[in-house]
Each structure stands twice: as structure tokens, then as C-alpha cells.
Amino acid sequence: MSLVNYSAREITCKIVYYGPGRSGKTTNLQYVHARVPDGRKGQMVSLATETDRTLFFDYLPLDLGSISGFRTRLQLYTVPGQVYYNATRKLVLRGADGVVFVADSQREQMEENLESLRNLQENLLEEGFDIREMPLVLQYNKRDLPGVVPVEEMEDLLNFRGVPSCTASAVSGEGVFDTLRQISELVLRSLSRKFQQPISPPQHRTSAP
Amino acid sequence: MSPLELDPRFTFDTFVVGAANRLATAAARRVADAPGETYNPLFIYSASGLGKTHLVTAIGHHARKVTPELHVVYDTLEQFMGDIMAAIEAGERDAFRSRVGDVGLLILDDVQFLAGRHRTQEELIRVWDAITARGGQVVLTSDRPPHEIDALDERLLSRFSGGLIVDIGAPDYETRVAIVRRKAEEGGHTLGDGVAEALARIAFGNVRELMGGLNRLLAVQELEGRAVREDEVAAILGQSEGAGEHDEFASFLAEISDTVSELVEATAVERRLADAILRWEGEGYRTRRLESALQAGVGNDEVEAVIRGFEADVERLREIAGEISALEPDAPELVRRDILRDPDRLAEAESLLGEVRERTRPLPPPPEGFSFERLALSPDLFAVRAAVAAAEQPGTRYNPFFVYGPGRAGRTALLAALGERLQRTAPEGTVAFVQGAAFAAELIQALERNRVDGWRARYRRATALILDDVDALAGTERAQDELFHLFEALHRTGAQLVFGASRPPQELDGLEERLRTRLESGLVVDLPAEGEAEAELRGVADEAGDAAEGAEAVAEGAVDAVAAEARDAAAAEAGEAPESIETAETAGVADAAETAEAAHADDGADAVESAGAAETAGVAETAGAAEVAETAEPAAVEAAAPEDPAPEATSSEAAAPETPAPDAASPEAATPDASDAVARHGDSPDAAGEDDIARTGTDPWFLSRERVFWDWPYVEERLVEDWE
Known part of the structure; x- marks a missing residue:
């Protein structure tokens, strides 16, 4: 994937929503999809099981229009959260420009959050880059549920790298766009940094998912 | 034809340029400076209310200013096609077309309404061709790019896409602030501190909505006789604290836009290269070199050199194409756009030019001052009579005509006289007169310069070839080979072939058999040495x-x-x-x-x-x-x-x-x-x-x-x- 194509004046960013199963990744995308005017979005592709669990992945293309003469597009993906779909996760993760890690704020889900985060790190390493290099935003979701783990505790537990984080309640939409904005800016700024040091483009960006 | 008047308010001076419309504005200025010469057509598209009409009207004003005699027509597609159809119905189609043919700059607004209107599209194609055939410029606006206009005729699609297609995006925050301030100034209004910024922060979908917002603020100021404060703006415009659903995306977009703008503005080197790529692509040149530079990443100090080098090569390509066209307007090389529009293939372009130069270089004419009338040789000499006869029916009577004799001067004079006669009786023809040694030397030179094709083609233009001193070709390989093929080629076209040598063909040593037999296949005559002539x-x-x-x-x-x-x-x-x-x-x-x-x-x-x-x-x-x-x-x-x-x-x-x-x-x-x-x-x-x-x-x-x-x-x- 060519991230910034100056010849075609296009910017395309691939953002992957990662996290354990049932943490609310698809819900994030559905909320965004519902709020974006028709001309700005493609069809949201969801491959889900009968019980609405993401089997493969969701895909939502967003067209932000021409910004500074650049046609800017965001491609939002979710990975299937269940442990046994790791091959699909790796596939979706390939070529990602940024990751939103959607953590479930319920206490009983903390272990799964950690496991998924480790899995993210492993999969990124397999793809050949360090999680520290990847624009990453943590979203502490389901804040609307009773008895959720306090944000500080979650920060301690999950955000040991000190990346931007935000709370959300994807079902009501709270924090969804805030998360999207944060990750988008992070991705764009990371591009900006890369272009400030004009070296050959990162290898991992050349292959499409 | 009753085109619309250009709105005097819409000029380049009143157009606020931001990141979202900088490219479109640059293209528009270029077109206005030199209509028909750069991007033709210029196709500008955007959502409504972002300044398309302003920009194209500015083109019209500027072009009129720069070229007062230019016939500028600005119209909406609806109006324009209505005029055409009315003319057709009134039986004045031809008169209309001839009027349209004078148009030097046609600006058509809202061409998206062509969708599905086949007859209108047909007529537009004709009008289009009439205008562009005379070098006229076409500028179009639409709310979508050409390929998204439904049921658009392929011919129109290719015409629309033949120049530069550029879009105008929603203005970024800073541009919105600038627009608000300027519009307020233009109306002689004063806005309180932070009001313009507050207004610009509201995510309007387009400039028209932004202007609507401004008008509302100004109305409040006028009607209530007070200055609107920054913190009132949202409330006056009905913007609630928790923005609506649509606004959630819009404000996300506004914030992201700023970041994108920063990104592309910050990367000045890439921006510069990208602009150059876009410009030269628009003019039909290959920009591989610039794209490579973009991908490889070049430093600030290098980028100018890269672009200057590229532009110098483009300039040279233009010169080459111009020279080829001047030398030979129908030169087959002119269709080699893959080379003539590719600065990376400049060497090949130079080579093409070299071939054309070589091919079109005048053939060596017969030496001046000779004619049968002034020939020192006796007109009764057999060789002289035969030469006169050969000139009477060139290409058919004695072809080839071979004169040999020891006296080089006399022979050359005779051949020159023959050449003069051939040229005089057929002035439109081309008589080449060359000495064997010069022929061989030219070939070597052509080989050295890799111009053999041109050299060959040049000689094949001849309607008569006189090659004196064939002796000099003795022992050569390629020169004889070339002469053989030239002989065959010219013989086929009926060109007169004349040769001179010291001895008859069969006595010329070191001559290939196939060439020798051809040299003697016509008439071989002897020219006695001078002094012997009388005898x-x-x-x-x-x-x-x-x-x-x-x-x-x-x-x-x-x-x-x-x-x-x-x-x-x-x-x-x-x-x-x-x-x-x-x-x-x-x-x-x-x-x-x-x-x-x-x-x-x-x-x-x-x-x-x-x-x-x-x-x-x-x-x-x-x-x-x-x-x-x-x-x-x-x-x-x-x-x-x-x-x-x-x-x-x-x-x-x-x-x-x-x-x-x-x-x-x-x-x-x-x-x-x-x-x-x-x-x-x-x-x-x-x-x-x-x-x-x-x-x-x-x-x-x-x-x-x-x-x-x-x-x-x-x-x-x-x-x-x-x-x-």
C-alpha cells in the first residue's frame, strides 16, 4: 500500500482495531459508519457469524475528501478477537499504519486484554516491526457498564508504553470519534516524521493486506 | 448565442487560496495567462459552494485582461446547450457553429448535467472540436470528476480527461478564517476578536454555508446594533454544545484536515516534487524521474536541482520536437510521443532529431557552372550525346548511365552538366551529385553518429543520383553494400542513376559482383581523355x-x-x-x-x-x-x-x-x-x-x-x- 502518493495526490491510511473478542471493535466501526454521510463512506463489509461474532474482519472505507489537494482516505479494519483466528489477525494487521487497541473495561476481561495485547506485539514482530514504532491508541471501552476497572488501573495494566488512551462507550458512540481522531492524527504525524527524514519508505508498507 | 456576463466580483484577487484549492488556483492562473497552451481542457470539480464558479470566472476576467482580443464565452451547460438546440431548431446550426468557432476561451459551468443527454453530448463534441481545432481553450466545472458523470460519451470522456482534472476541497480552518475576514472586510464590517475564528471552527460543509453563517452574524450586529462576541457565535448559529450526529463526523474531519494540511505542507520537498509532477503530467510529459525522486526521497538542497534538470530536459524535448516539425512536418518521428515526451529518453530524442536532420539535410547538388551548353567537350562525342539523351528521358532511357574515362575533369564536367540538365528539366526533383570517396566518408560519419537510417533515407529521396569516381569505392564493404541497396531502391522508384569511373565496371577492381553487374546493366560509355577527344x-x-x-x-x-x-x-x-x-x-x-x-x-x-x-x-x-x-x-x-x-x-x-x-x-x-x-x-x-x-x-x-x-x-x- 502506498501511504502518501504524491503523484496521484492521495493519502491512504489503514487503521486496524485490535483487541480481545467482544471488546467492541465492530461496534466502533458501526458507530462511525452510521455517522458518516453517504458520500463519504463505502459499504461496510462485515463477515460475521450467525451470532454476530466477527469471523474474519470488518472493513469500512472512509473518504475524507480532498484535503490540501490530497484525496484522503481511511481504511478501518477490525480483527476477529477470538484466540483461534490468529492467522486472520496477522493477515489484517499486515500493512497497518496504526492500531486502536480496544480493551474491555470489565474486570473479568483483563486477562484477555493482556493476552490480546501480547498477541498484537507478537504479530507485529512477526511482520517485522516493533510495537513501539506503530502508532497505537488504547481505548478503554464499555465505560457505561457497572463495576468497570478504573482508568488508572487499566493504564497501569495495559498502557506500560504510555501511548494515548481514551475511554469510550462504543454502543452509545461516546469516545468513538475521539479515538478515531487520535489514531488518525498519530498516523498522519508519524508520516510527517518519516517525510522529514527522507529515507526509503518503510518496507512493510509495500504489501497490501 | 447569448452567453452570461462574467460576475465582476469573481476575480483571482478576491479568491482566497488555501491548501484545498491551491492546485486548482495555480492551474487556473496558468490557463488564464496562456489560454489553449497548457491545460486544455481544465476540468475543475468539487462539491458545491467551494469556489468553482469563482475560479473559472476569474479565468475569464484574467484572460480578457491579458488578451483583450480573446473571445471569451462563459455559460452554464444548460444555457449553452439550450442556445445550440434553439439554433438547430431555427435551422441555424451552421451559423451557430461558425460563431462558436471564433471562441478562444469557452467556460462551461456544471457539465455534470450532460449525464445521459446523448444529443446534447453529440453537439458538444462538435462545438468542442470546432473550438479546440483553432487552439481555443476549454474550461469546465462539475460537481464530480468526468468518469463519474453518468452515461458520458466515451469521446467526451476522453476529451474531458485530456488536459488537467483538478478538484477543490473544503477549505481548512485557516482558510476559513481568512475567507470570513476578507468577506467581512469587503462588506465594510468589523468582527469582534475571535469571532472569525469561532465561526471558522464550526464545521460548515462549504464556503456558501460559511458565508450564510457570516451573514447571520452580521445581521445580528446590524439589527441589534452591537458587536457579536466570540462566545455567542455558536448559539447565534444554532450550534448546540453537543454537536449533532453529522457534526461529529464534520468536526472530526475539520480536525483531521488541519493535520493533513500540516503533513503535506510540512513536507515541502515532496510537495514541490508533487506539484512539478502534476504540472508536467498535465502537459503530457513522463515524470518517472520526479516520481523516483519522490519515492527515494531527496533532500531540500537536491530537489531544486532535480526539478531544474528535469525542466531543462523538457525544454530540450520541446526544442527537438519543434525542430523535427520544422524540418519535416509529417516526420514519422513526431508520433513518437513515448520518446519526445519522456525527459528520461532525451538521448533517444536527440537521436531521432539526428535522423531527421540527416534525412532532411540537402543532398549534395551537382557542382555549379556546368551545363551541356558550356561543356568543353565536343557535343559530337558519343558520351556527350548519350548523356544528353539520358537527361531527356531520365530514369527510363539509360538507367544506369555509366561514363568512364581517364580524364577525371572532363568526366566530372560531363556528369555535372548531366546533373544540371536533370535538375533544370525537373526542378521539383532532387539531383544528388557525390564523389565516391565522399559517399564512403559520409557513410562512415553516419555510422559513427549512429545516423545510418537517416543517411540512407536522405539519399533515397533523390530523383537522380550521380556518383562520380566509383573507383574510390573499390575494396570498401559497407559502402558498396549501401550503394547496392541504394541502387536497387532508386532504380525501383525510377530515379536516374549515373556513375562515373576511370574504367568500365568490369575493370574496376574490388567491386562486388552484384554491384558491378548492376553498374553495367544500363549504358556504359567511354569518355576519352581530354585532348583525345578531337582525335x-x-x-x-x-x-x-x-x-x-x-x-x-x-x-x-x-x-x-x-x-x-x-x-x-x-x-x-x-x-x-x-x-x-x-x-x-x-x-x-x-x-x-x-x-x-x-x-x-x-x-x-x-x-x-x-x-x-x-x-x-x-x-x-x-x-x-x-x-x-x-x-x-x-x-x-x-x-x-x-x-x-x-x-x-x-x-x-x-x-x-x-x-x-x-x-x-x-x-x-x-x-x-x-x-x-x-x-x-x-x-x-x-x-x-x-x-x-x-x-x-x-x-x-x-x-x-x-x-x-x-x-x-x-x-x-x-x-x-x-x-x-
Whole structure:
């Protein structure tokens, strides 16, 4: 994937929503999809099981229009959260420009959050880059549920790298766009940094998912 | 046609340029500066309310200012096509089209309404072609790119896409602030601190909505007689604290837009390269080099050098294309856009130009100051007469015409005179005159410069080629090869070929056989050395006896069926006998003519020879020659191939072009029925002569007037053989 194509004046960013199963990744995308005017979005592709669990992945293309003469597009993906779909996760993760890690704020889900985060790190390493290099935003979701783990505790537990984080309640939409904005800016700024040091483009960006 | 007036408010000066419209504005300025020369058409698209109409109206104003005589038409598509249709209905289609043809700049707004209107599209194609054919500029606006206009005719789609397609995006925050401030200023209003910023922060979908917001604020200020405060803006415009659903995305978009703007603005190097790529792509040039630089990443200090280098190469490509076009407007090289529009292939473009230059370089003309009239040589010289004759029917009479002789100056003068005559009688033709050494040297030079194709094509333009001093080509390989192919090519086109050498072809050492045989396939004449010229007639008289011997040799040759030249000559004799009578008369040797006629009546073929000899040596030899011929007859008949029956062989038709094998000729010469053939030839000398030319390279003109010299080279050849 060519991230910034100056010849075609296009910017395309691939953002992957990662996290354990049932943490609310698809819900994030559905909320965004519902709020974006028709001309700005493609069809949201969801491959889900009968019980609405993401089997493969969701895909939502967003067209932000021409910004500074650049046609800017965001491609939002979710990975299937269940442990046994790791091959699909790796596939979706390939070529990602940024990751939103959607953590479930319920206490009983903390272990799964950690496991998924480790899995993210492993999969990124397999793809050949360090999680520290990847624009990453943590979203502490389901804040609307009773008895959720306090944000500080979650920060301690999950955000040991000190990346931007935000709370959300994807079902009501709270924090969804805030998360999207944060990750988008992070991705764009990371591009900006890369272009400030004009070296050959990162290898991992050349292959499409 | 009643086009709309250009709105005087919409100029470049009043257009606020931001990141989202910078490109469109730059393109618009270029078009306005030089309509029809850069992006044609310029297709601007955007959502409504972002300034398309303002920008294209500004183009119209600016173009009028820069080029006052330019006929500018600004119209909406609806209005314009309505005019066309009205004209068609009124039966004034042609008048309308001719009016439209004068348009130097056509600006059509909202062409998306073409969707699905086939007849309108048809008409637009015609109007379009009428305008652009005269170099007119077309500027179009639409709310979507061309390929998204439904049911758009492929021809229109390709026309729309043929120039530059550029979009205008929603203005970023800073631009929105600038727009608000400027519009307020233009109206003479004052906004409180932070009001413009507060207004700009609201995510309006387009500038028109932004203006609506501003108008509302200004109305509040006017009606309530107070200045609106920054914190009131959202409330006045009905923007609640928790933005609506649509607004959630809009504000996300606004914030992201700022970041994107920063990104692309921050990367100035890439931006600069990207602008250059876009510009040159728009003008039809390949931009691979710039794209590579973009991908590889070049430093700030390098980028200018890269772009300057690229632009210098583009400039050179333009010069090259211009020169090629000037040299040869229909040059096939001009369609090589893959090379002429690719700065990375500049070397190939230079090579194309080199080929065209080489090809169109004037061919070396015959040296000046020579003509048959001013020739120092005697006009009676056989070679001179033959040259004059060759010039009378170039390409058909003696082709090739080969002059040899030791006196280079005289030979060159004769060839130059021939060249002058050829050029004078056919001024539209191209006579090339080149010395053998120069020919070889030119080839080497062309090889060195890799311009052989051009060099070759250049010579093939010639309607006549005179190559003197063939001797210089002796021992060359490529030059002879090239000359061979040139010979074949020119011969096919009917160009006159003339060669000069010190010796006859068969005596030129180091000449390839295929070339040598071609050089002698026409007429080979001898030009005696200067000083010898006057003695020529005498010399001929002295040699008359030998000539008779030569005639013997003819007979012998016929019997043995060996020497091709001899047989050819003998065959010629069979057909040439009757004309020789007239020839002798015209040549002013009446007495000899009578004798010859008498001799001829008795003998067929050899009467020719005898006639030739008669002029200078008398009739006695003629009789002798005739005897030789007679004695040769039986053998000759034997020598005739079975499929070559005697009656046919005796007729001139037997010597038709389709039977060029010299073997067929030998019996003709000596056949006992030769006199019959002669008699028939006497009835139609020209036809007979034509046949003979086809076979032997000799010619009816020659036969009818120059009996005395009827085959001088042949005679001389025999003499030389005897001497040796």
C-alpha cells in the first residue's frame, strides 16, 4: 500500500482495531459508519457469524475528501478477537499504519486484554516491526457498564508504553470519534516524521493486506 | 448565442487560496495567462459552494485582461446547450457553429448535467472540436470528476480527461478564517476578536454555508446594533454544545484536515516534487524521474536541482520536437510521443532529431557552372550525346548511365552538366551529385553518429543520383553494400542513376559482383581523355577494321554461346539493323547510309555492324562482316536451345524483357532469318528498340540516330581485348 502518493495526490491510511473478542471493535466501526454521510463512506463489509461474532474482519472505507489537494482516505479494519483466528489477525494487521487497541473495561476481561495485547506485539514482530514504532491508541471501552476497572488501573495494566488512551462507550458512540481522531492524527504525524527524514519508505508498507 | 456576463466580483484577487484549492488556483492562473497552451481542457470539480464558479470566472476576467482580443464565452451547460438546440431548431446550426468557432476561451459551468443527454453530448463534441481545432481553450466545472458523470460519451470522456482534472476541497480552518475576514472586510464590517475564528471552527460543509453563517452574524450586529462576541457565535448559529450526529463526523474531519494540511505542507520537498509532477503530467510529459525522486526521497538542497534538470530536459524535448516539425512536418518521428515526451529518453530524442536532420539535410547538388551548353567537350562525342539523351528521358532511357574515362575533369564536367540538365528539366526533383570517396566518408560519419537510417533515407529521396569516381569505392564493404541497396531502391522508384569511373565496371577492381553487374546493366560509355577527344573521330576511323573484327567476335560468341556481352550485343544487332540506316542519314553520312542500306538488305544482323563500320571505314569490311555472320549461321542454329525455336528467335519479340537470358540472344544474331526480323523492325523501329533496351540497355534513340556509334563500348571492349 502506498501511504502518501504524491503523484496521484492521495493519502491512504489503514487503521486496524485490535483487541480481545467482544471488546467492541465492530461496534466502533458501526458507530462511525452510521455517522458518516453517504458520500463519504463505502459499504461496510462485515463477515460475521450467525451470532454476530466477527469471523474474519470488518472493513469500512472512509473518504475524507480532498484535503490540501490530497484525496484522503481511511481504511478501518477490525480483527476477529477470538484466540483461534490468529492467522486472520496477522493477515489484517499486515500493512497497518496504526492500531486502536480496544480493551474491555470489565474486570473479568483483563486477562484477555493482556493476552490480546501480547498477541498484537507478537504479530507485529512477526511482520517485522516493533510495537513501539506503530502508532497505537488504547481505548478503554464499555465505560457505561457497572463495576468497570478504573482508568488508572487499566493504564497501569495495559498502557506500560504510555501511548494515548481514551475511554469510550462504543454502543452509545461516546469516545468513538475521539479515538478515531487520535489514531488518525498519530498516523498522519508519524508520516510527517518519516517525510522529514527522507529515507526509503518503510518496507512493510509495500504489501497490501 | 447569448452567453452570461462574467460576475465582476469573481476575480483571482478576491479568491482566497488555501491548501484545498491551491492546485486548482495555480492551474487556473496558468490557463488564464496562456489560454489553449497548457491545460486544455481544465476540468475543475468539487462539491458545491467551494469556489468553482469563482475560479473559472476569474479565468475569464484574467484572460480578457491579458488578451483583450480573446473571445471569451462563459455559460452554464444548460444555457449553452439550450442556445445550440434553439439554433438547430431555427435551422441555424451552421451559423451557430461558425460563431462558436471564433471562441478562444469557452467556460462551461456544471457539465455534470450532460449525464445521459446523448444529443446534447453529440453537439458538444462538435462545438468542442470546432473550438479546440483553432487552439481555443476549454474550461469546465462539475460537481464530480468526468468518469463519474453518468452515461458520458466515451469521446467526451476522453476529451474531458485530456488536459488537467483538478478538484477543490473544503477549505481548512485557516482558510476559513481568512475567507470570513476578507468577506467581512469587503462588506465594510468589523468582527469582534475571535469571532472569525469561532465561526471558522464550526464545521460548515462549504464556503456558501460559511458565508450564510457570516451573514447571520452580521445581521445580528446590524439589527441589534452591537458587536457579536466570540462566545455567542455558536448559539447565534444554532450550534448546540453537543454537536449533532453529522457534526461529529464534520468536526472530526475539520480536525483531521488541519493535520493533513500540516503533513503535506510540512513536507515541502515532496510537495514541490508533487506539484512539478502534476504540472508536467498535465502537459503530457513522463515524470518517472520526479516520481523516483519522490519515492527515494531527496533532500531540500537536491530537489531544486532535480526539478531544474528535469525542466531543462523538457525544454530540450520541446526544442527537438519543434525542430523535427520544422524540418519535416509529417516526420514519422513526431508520433513518437513515448520518446519526445519522456525527459528520461532525451538521448533517444536527440537521436531521432539526428535522423531527421540527416534525412532532411540537402543532398549534395551537382557542382555549379556546368551545363551541356558550356561543356568543353565536343557535343559530337558519343558520351556527350548519350548523356544528353539520358537527361531527356531520365530514369527510363539509360538507367544506369555509366561514363568512364581517364580524364577525371572532363568526366566530372560531363556528369555535372548531366546533373544540371536533370535538375533544370525537373526542378521539383532532387539531383544528388557525390564523389565516391565522399559517399564512403559520409557513410562512415553516419555510422559513427549512429545516423545510418537517416543517411540512407536522405539519399533515397533523390530523383537522380550521380556518383562520380566509383573507383574510390573499390575494396570498401559497407559502402558498396549501401550503394547496392541504394541502387536497387532508386532504380525501383525510377530515379536516374549515373556513375562515373576511370574504367568500365568490369575493370574496376574490388567491386562486388552484384554491384558491378548492376553498374553495367544500363549504358556504359567511354569518355576519352581530354585532348583525345578531337582525335576520337579519327581514332574511330583507324579502328574501323578492328570493328569488323569485333563483328567477327560477335559471330563467334554467338556460335560458342559463351560471352554474355557478346551475345547481348549480337542480339541487339539483330534488332538494330534497320534503324541504322536512318541513323546514318541523320548523322550526315549519306553515302555510307546508302551503302549500309544495301548491305543491310542482304544481311540481317551484321549489317548493323557493317553500317557502323561503313561510316568510317567503307563498305568492304561490311561485306566481310556479313560473310562472317553467314558462316556462323548453321552453328548458331545448332546453338539455339530446343525450346527456343528459330522463327521466334528471329523476331524482335523474342528479345522481350521476359526472356532476358543471353543464351536466347545468340542464335538471333546469326540466324539465317535475321533479315526477316530486320524487315519487320523496319516497320516498327520503336517497338523493336524498346525490346532491345529491355534486354541490352541500349535504346531506340541511339539506334535511330547514332548508327555510327551504335555500340561503341562493345567495340572498344573487343579492341581492348585484342590489344591485350
